[in-house]
Amino acid sequence: MNGAFGTVLRRDLLLAMRRRGELANPLVFFLIVLTLIPLAISPSPQQLSSIAPGIIWVMALLATLLSVDGLFQSDYRDGSLEQMVISAQPLWLIVLAKVVAHWLVTGLPLTLLSPLLGIMLSLPETGYKPMLLSLLLGTAALSLIGAIGAALTVALRRGGLLLSLVVTPLYMPVLVFGAGSVQRAVDGFSPDGPLLVVGALLALSLLLAPFACSGALKISMHG
Numbered sequence: 001m002n003g004a005f006g007t008v009l010r011r012d013l014l015l016a017m018r019r020r021g022e023l024a025n026p027l028v029f030f031l032i033v034l035t036l037i038p039l040a041i042s043p044s045p046q047q048l049s050s051i052a053p054g055i056i057w058v059m060a061l062l063a064t065l066l067s068v069d070g071l072f073q074s075d076y077r078d079g080s081l082e083q084m085v086i087s088a089q090p091l092w093l094i095v096l097a098k099v100v101a102h103w104l105v106t107g108l109p110l111t112l113l114s115p116l117l118g119i120m121l122s123l124p125e126t127g128y129k130p131m132l133l134s135l136l137l138g139t140a141a142l143s144l145i146g147a148i149g150a151a152l153t154v155a156l157r158r159g160g161l162l163l164s165l166v167v168t169p170l171y172m173p174v175l176v177f178g179a180g181s182v183q184r185a186v187d188g189f190s191p192d193g194p195l196l197v198v199g200a201l202l203a204l205s206l207l208l209a210p211f212a213c214s215g216a217l218k219i220s221m222h223g
Contacts, residue, residue, distance in 0.1 A: 002003075003098070004090070004093055005037055005093050005094075005096065005097045006087035006097075007009070007082075007097075007099075008013055008094050008097035008098060008155055009098075009100055009101050012098055012101035012102070012144045013101050013105070015074070016105045025066065025067065025104070026063035026066050026067040026106050026110070027063070027106075027109055027110065028155070029059075029062070029063050029066055030059050030060070030063045030113070031108055031113075033059050033062075034055065034056070034059055034117050034120060035043070035120070036095060036119065037055055037121070038120070038121070038146045045122035046122075046124040046127075048121045049121070049122040049124055049186070050121060050186055051121075052118065052122065052123040052127070052182075053123070053127060053131070053182035053186060054100045054183070055121060056114060056117055056118065056121065056123075056179075056182075057133075057134075057135075057138075057178050057179040057182070058106075058141060058175070058179075059109065060110050060114075060138070060142075061142060061171055061174075061175055063106070063110060064106060064107065064110075064139060064142040064143060065142075065146065065163075065164060065166060065167065065171075066145060067102070067144075067167070068102065068106075068143065068146030068147065068149070068150050068163070069150060069153075069160050069163055070145070070150075071098060071099070071147055071150040071151075071204040072098070072150050072151060072154040072217070073103055073150075073154060076154050076155065076188075077113035077158075077216060081217070081221065082221055085159070085176045085217055085218060085221050085222075086131075087204065090209040090219075091185045091214040091217065091218070092210035092211050092213070092214045093210070095147065095151070095209075095210045095213040095214055095217070096210045097099055097212075099143050099144055099147045099209070099210070102143050102147070103139060103140050103143040103150065106139070106143070107135075107139030107142065107143055108136075108139070110135065110139055111135040111136050114131055114132060114135055115128055115131075115132070123182075124186050126186055126188070127182045127183075127185050127186045129185070130181045130182050130184075130185040130191035130195060131182045133181075133183045134177075134178040134179075134194070134195060134198055135178070137178075137198045137199050137201075137202045138174045138175075138198050138201075138202070139200065140179040140202055140205075141174050141198070141202040141205045142171060142174060144173075144202075144206060144209035144210075145167055145170045145171060145174070145205055145209060146163075146167050147213050148166075148167065148170075148209055148212045148216060149162075149163040149164075149166040149167035149170075149208055150163060150213075151213040151214075151216035151217045151220060152216045152218075152219075152220060153166070153168060154217070154220050155221065156204055156222040158177075160197035162211050171205055173197075173201055174198060174201055176196075177194040177197040177198050177201070178194070178198050181193075181194035181195045181198065192204070198209060
């Protein structure tokens with residue numbers, strides 16, 4: 001593992017563990033909303049199972065959006081982000097390490113929690129495997145895409161709204177094909193096609209997002 005990548009990854013994971021309250025916010029939001037949905041719509045298993053794939057994926061997207069706003073904020077406030085930008089280490093590698101740390105503390109727990117939420121929403125058994133696979137791939141893509149918006153708005157006051165406007169349209173393909181893979185499995189069809197598209201979106205995000213974030217950070221820091 002590259003020294004800069006490993007150092008930043010360990011640093012961000014350690015900081016996340018020290019801010020457990022902030023770390024738990026997306027998970028608590030995810031759990032509360034999905035707990036309230038059966039009360040607000042209907043406790044009928046038939047009705048819940050028909051909307052479960054879309055609801056789980058929308059909540060995963062919103063939980064990621066809630067957390068990605070702070071990806072670069074603390075480093076910007078204490079000045080370490082500027083040091084990262086001007087350091088001799090490749091900025092795209094530092095950005096990639098920060099995104100991986102973000103996914104490990106938000107996307108991965110959401111994915112591991114999803115079977116429990118599938119039970120709460122009466123998701124049919126055939127939907128569990130594609131739900132896990134699509135969330136595993138899709139939440140990583142969401143973190144990478146969200147990082148671009150976070151880099152563009154890091155120097156702006158109250159940039160959260162602008163961040164949502166920037167990244168939400170980019171999230172749509174991941175949401176459509178991620179939820180679609182689960183829905184196809186529930187309907188008795190193969191989920192392979194939508195899952196492959198989600199995998200391709202992750203590969204494309206992995207290829208482009210670190211470099212796009214690097215450019216956005218340089219613009220945000222130096223104008």
